């Protein structure tokens with residue numbers, strides 16, 4: 395049966411951003427020096443990771459945390475979000491032309507790929523058993539609205 399857009403589940407909507415994260419991070423680690431490509435891709439990846447993580451924390455992991463079965467998944471995922479945040483912060487503080495920039499970016503790309511793999515092949519399956527079907531659809535809409543809001547936000551205004 396064909397699905398209409400408003401019947402998408404939280405997992406399907408999350409995967410759309412995952413594809414962007416993969417693509418931006420793969421392109422980013424092919425850039426060199428202080429180039430417009432590096433600056434642009436870093437900005438894209440940073441915004442994508444930030445908006446996705448805020449909305450995913452609020453509309454997937456917090457609801458999951460309310461059940462005992464979801465507690466371990468949630469703790470694990472949030473600690474990886476934190477690890478990505480720290481790497482983004484280090485990259486932001488490092489000159490684009492610095493020799494260490496690329497190895498930090500590669501490390502970030504590795505953590506991003508590992509995290510997405512784990513979400514898509516483990517956490518989402520477990521979460522799928524915990525959350526009721528109706529909630530999976532409601533969370534998709536709430537997640538999406540929050541994601542769009544943070545994608546357009548000036549990150550520095552948050553602190």
Ligand SMILES: [Fe+2]
Nearest residue numbers: 408412450513
């Ligand atoms: Fe995710």
Ligand SMILES: [Fe+2]
Nearest residue numbers: 450471509513
């Ligand atoms: Fe995540």
